[in-house]
Amino acid sequence: MSAGAIRLENVTLGYERRPAVHHLSGVVEAGAGLAVCGPNGAGKSTLLKALAGLLPPLGGRIVYDGLALRDIAYLPQSAEIDHAFPIDVLDFVSMGAMRRIGLFGRVGAGERTRIASALAAVGLEGFEERAIGTLSGGQMQRVLFARLLVEDCPVILLDEPFGAIDARTIDDLVKIIARWREEGRTVVAVLHEHDLARRAFPQALLLAREPIFWGATQEALSEAHLAQASRMVEAFDREAEDCRRDEAPHAA
């Protein structure tokens, strides 16, 4: 395993001891571009939270080679972000510098330059004083990418970064991901858009509560593998329903 890699060893993840992802082993090499795909409920977001260090495994372990958790930037699903929080674009993007300067640290000239160039890179110059609550979905996603640019981490985790945004914004953000990869950063993204996964990520993990395939994207997202993933998640959900019925002896 090379420096900067993340190794998963027979990892089980879940909530309140209920497993959501089982038997996951593999290595995210430093500099990898990995798409995590699979049907709804497959465990994709759960895996990303675990990689970000927010959800300790129920079993197995995740080993970070030469990486501290502060080296990992994490973009949660849009629904988990408080868009109504009263903060303007400049302050929101500046929060990306917090790991370096601390919560109450002074934003010096170097950080100001970094923040300005991040806003320029996502095409949001002139939006500095806009409250984030007034932005469109696409503009908000650009702001979130600007914050990631300021965070400047070697590992970047993106949970559904392209959900419900326009094609032009998607193109611009895909270019930023390509730039991160050229710079040797590791990018792991949960994606429902398989065409984008094929276009922007050489590797894919197809997940259906357990791994179906982890390797070249074209092969991971073959029709046969996608059909297998759907069947497995449906079967898992049916079993879960049966369990719930068994656990409710007083139900009518």
Ligand SMILES: Nc1ncnc2c1ncn2[C@@H]1O[C@H](COP(=O)(O)OP(=O)(O)OP(=O)(O)O)[C@@H](O)[C@H]1O
């Ligand atoms: N906080 C939580 N508490 C309890 N169960 C959870 C929690 N978050 C997710 N789950 C359950 O874990 C399983 C996997 O969910 P997860 O969100 O990881 O799937 P996903 O593949 O990201 O789905 P989607 O594509 O719909 O976003 C689901 O059965 C879900 O209900």
